[in-house]
Amino acid sequence: MTTSDAFRLLVPVADSVSVRNTVAHVVDMATNAAEDRPVELHVVDVASTRAVDPDAIEELAAASDLLARVEAWVAEDAGGEPPANLKLVTDVIGAARYLFSPGDYADVLLEYADEQGIDRIVLDPEYNPGGAAPMLRPLTIELALADYEIEIEEAPVARRAQRTVLVRAASLPKYLAVFGASYLFYMLLSSWKPIDFGTGLLTATLVTVLLAPVAFSEQPSFARIGKQTVRMLVYTPYLLKEIAVANLQIAYVVLHPALPIDPEVVELQAAVWGDAAVTTLANSITLTPGTLTVSVTDRAFTIHSLTAGARADLFDGGLERAVRFVFYGRESMAIATPRERGDDGGNSDG
Amino acid sequence: MTPVEWAIVALAALGAFFSGVAAIGIIRLPDVYTRAHAASKSDTLGAVLTIAAAALALETGLSTAKAVFLLVFMFLTNPTAAHAVARAAKDQGIEPWTTENDQ
Amino acid sequence: MVEFATAMLAIAAAFVLFAVVALYRVFVGPTIHDRVIAVNVAGTNTVIAIALVAAAFEESTFLDVALVYALLNFLLSIAFSKFNVEHGGVL
Numbered sequence: 001m002t003t004s005d006a007f008r009l010l011v012p013v014a015d016s017v018s019v020r021n022t023v024a025h026v027v028d029m030a031t032n033a034a035e036d037r038p039v040e041l042h043v044v045d046v047a048s049t050r051a052v053d054p055d056a057i058e059e060l061a062a063a064s065d066l067l068a069r070v071e072a073w074v075a076e077d078a079g080g081e082p083p084a085n086l087k088l089v090t091d092v093i094g095a096a097r098y099l100f101s102p103g104d105y106a107d108v109l110l111e112y113a114d115e116q117g118i119d120r121i122v123l124d125p126e127y128n129p130g131g132a133a134p135m136l137r138p139l140t141i142e143l144a145l146a147d148y149e150i151e152i153e154e155a156p157v158a159r160r161a162q163r164t165v166l167v168r169a170a171s172l173p174k175y176l177a178v179f180g181a182s183y184l185f186y187m188l189l190s191s192w193k194p195i196d197f198g199t200g201l202l203t204a205t206l207v208t209v210l211l212a213p214v215a216f217s218e219q220p221s222f223a224r225i226g227k228q229t230v231r232m233l234v235y236t237p238y239l240l241k242e243i244a245v246a247n248l249q250i251a252y253v254v255l256h257p258a259l260p261i262d263p264e265v266v267e268l269q270a271a272v273w274g275d276a277a278v279t280t281l282a283n284s285i286t287l288t289p290g291t292l293t294v295s296v297t298d299r300a301f302t303i304h305s306l307t308a309g310a311r312a313d314l315f316d317g318g319l320e321r322a323v324r325f326v327f328y329g330r331e332s333m334a335i336a337t338p339r340e341r342g343d344d345g346g347n348s349d350g
Numbered sequence: 351m352t353p354v355e356w357a358i359v360a361l362a363a364l365g366a367f368f369s370g371v372a373a374i375g376i377i378r379l380p381d382v383y384t385r386a387h388a389a390s391k392s393d394t395l396g397a398v399l400t401i402a403a404a405a406l407a408l409e410t411g412l413s414t415a416k417a418v419f420l421l422v423f424m425f426l427t428n429p430t431a432a433h434a435v436a437r438a439a440k441d442q443g444i445e446p447w448t449t450e451n452d453q
Numbered sequence: 454m455v456e457f458a459t460a461m462l463a464i465a466a467a468f469v470l471f472a473v474v475a476l477y478r479v480f481v482g483p484t485i486h487d488r489v490i491a492v493n494v495a496g497t498n499t500v501i502a503i504a505l506v507a508a509a510f511e512e513s514t515f516l517d518v519a520l521v522y523a524l525l526n527f528l529l530s531i532a533f534s535k536f537n538v539e540h541g542g543v544l
Contacts (some may be wrong), residue, residue: 055355188415189517247368247395250388254375263384265446279430285388286429292383293429295437304436304446355457362464362505364469369498373471376494377477382486385478389490393497394466400464405506406460420504420520424469424497427523431493431530438534439486 006038010118012109014047015066016126022155023070026122027077030086031150035067038085042116043070046105047095056095063092089116105144113150120151173222175208230328238322242288247288253306261306265294266299268321279326284319355407362403368398381447382439390432397424458509465498472498489533496526 011026013019023043030039045063066088074088113121121142130163141154183204188341190196193238210305272281282293285303294302305311351359375388398421405417478491500523507515508538 165539186413188419194414218416243391243395246391247371249373250392251368253372254371254378254392256389259378259380261379261384263381263446263448265383282433283426283429286433287394290387292387292390292436294383294440295433302440304386304387338442351455351457351460351462355460355539359457359460359464362461365501366467368462369468372494373474373498376487376491377486382484382490386488387486388494389494397497397501400468400505401504402503404479406514407457407508408511408516409469411518413507416513416516417507418498419503420500420523421529422519423523423537424500427527428493432490432526432530434531435486435493438489439484442484443485444484444486453489 002268003046006042007033007118008042008116008118010042010109010113010116010121011067011126012105012121012123013037013070013124014045016061016124016128018126018155018278019066019070019124020073021125022122022127023073024077025051025155027074029122031083034083034086038350039083040087040089041118041131042089042091042112043067043074044090044109045092046099046108047092060095067092101108102139103142106139106145109143110150111233118150123152123154125154127346129315135223136242174216175212177222179204179208221256228326235322235326239284242284242319246288246290246302248305249310262286262308262312263306264308265302265304266314268303268314270301272320272327274321277323280326283322284323285314286318288313358406362400362405365396365399365401365403367396368392368399371394382444383436383446386432386436390404390429394425394428397421397428461505462510465502465509467504468498468505472496472502491531493526493530493535496522496529500526 009026009030010223011022013022026041029164030041045067047059047063071088071090078086085290091112093112094105099105099108109121112118121143123143127139140152140154176332183200184202186200190200253259270278270281272278279297282296284302285291285293287300290306291304291314292304296302303314303316369392372388372392375392376385379385379388393399401424405414405421407425408414408417472495474497475491479488479495482488500519501521503519504517506518507513
């Protein structure tokens with residue numbers, strides 16, 4: 001171990017949700033320590049593939065991109081002008097061998113720590129290199145088992161894990177909506193005896209208390225739901241007509257002896273936004289003539305179409321317009337159709 | 351049978367026709383995506399028509415309400431299920447069948 | 454002259470037949486997704502058959518069975534699609 005009075009910090013980073021906060025924390029720690037002695041801040045990315053692997057180029061590029069971002073963050077957190085005795089070192093390590101378990105990662109980190117004379121390792125709480133399986137011993141334990149004189153610390157940053165996406169602030173409309181829906185569903189399945197009203201009340205209360213916090217991705221508004229329901233009723237006959245046409249077409253195709261199909265996959269950039277609207281459009285596309293939504297990423301729909309005529313209808317945008325009407329009202333219908341926006345799935349034979 | 355009952359049976363028979371198309375479709379069509387077309391569209395319409403017939407045939411208000419709920423549920427979930435399966439197939443890299451495959 | 458209940462049961466029988474036809478696709482595949490779609494179709498047809506039997510016998514409790522079956526049928530398709538892709542063919 002190299003001995004020197006510099007204080008050396010090692011921070012392994014990966015693209016996690018809390019990496020930004022972890023960097024902020026170590027910069028804070030380093031700036032404080034830099035007041036009485038020189039500090040070296042080592043930020044490393046542990047490569048999970050060997051440099052000789054086919055996908056290594058891509059991964060190493062991502063790693064150096066991340067390290068470049070870390071450098072920018074450090075400069076930003078240090079107030080644009082880092083203390084003179086704070087030195088930042090960034091590196092990609094471990095590219096020379098295969099890493100599998102947290103134990104392997106711990107070995108690589110400790111080896112580096114030994115070479116560089118690291119005093120303290122700070123871990124991002126969401127740092128999970130190689131997506132290790134949960135039954136393996138976590139990295140913190142593997143590091144603590146090492147017989148080096150190194151402090152291990154987990155950065156005290158808020159764990160912004162997936163659960164924040166799931167649990168939203170509860171509100172009165174939310175409780176009412178969940179309570180109403182579960183009470184109605186209970187009564188629908190019950191026999192309407194007096195006791196059922198009581199047990200239903202109990203069950204609905206239980207469901208509301210337990211599930212209201214995870215029930216909606218956005219705050220429900222009864223006015224908006226009411227308006228959307230009315231417009232949905234207007235939309236339904238149009239959809240039913242489209243469905244009837246779709247089915248006659250499918251019946252013709254399926255029962256025709258020669259099976260006249262010409263399937264093709266097309267992409268559509270739909271002008272709808274929000275989970276409910278995108279879902280409605282995706283389902284409507286699936287139900288209407290010759291088109292089937294295969295996948296949706298944000299607003300890009302991947303659609304499998306059965307015949308050329310179906311593709312032409314899709315880019316004429318009738319459905320998309322109708323769904324916009326349901327969710328955002330009459331004004332939004334004026335938005336141009338996909339074809340007018342220049343999106344015809346690279347297929348203008350119509 | 352009364353004329354109303356005849357109408358109900360006719361509705362159910364129409365539903366049976368479309369469900370039959372769906373069943374023949376998943377046998378005849380060439381790949382998973384085209385079969386998903388048959389499963390999502392024809393089977394949904396078949397289900398909706400037939401369950402609507404059942405809802406009309408049931409007399410008490412509550413069972414009609416249940417049948418209508420079942421209908422709406424089928425209407426929402428069937429396309430979603432077809433979509434989930436199609437996406438799983440795409441993620442696994444299954445190539446869609448095209449007319450060129452036939453030659 | 455046919456009875457109304459008999460007519461409804463005959464149509465229910467047709468749906469059972471369609472479910473059996475769909476089972477052919479479950480057996481031959483060739484991919485897991487073909488099988489899931491076919492099982493979904495067979496399940497939908499079963500739900501419809503139960504609803505028709507409920508209508509024929511005026512038994513609204515059968516509809517509860519149909520409802521739960523529809524829920525399970527949906528869940529099955531979703532679960533199979535999820536597991537099959539995201540965990541590299543567990544099922």
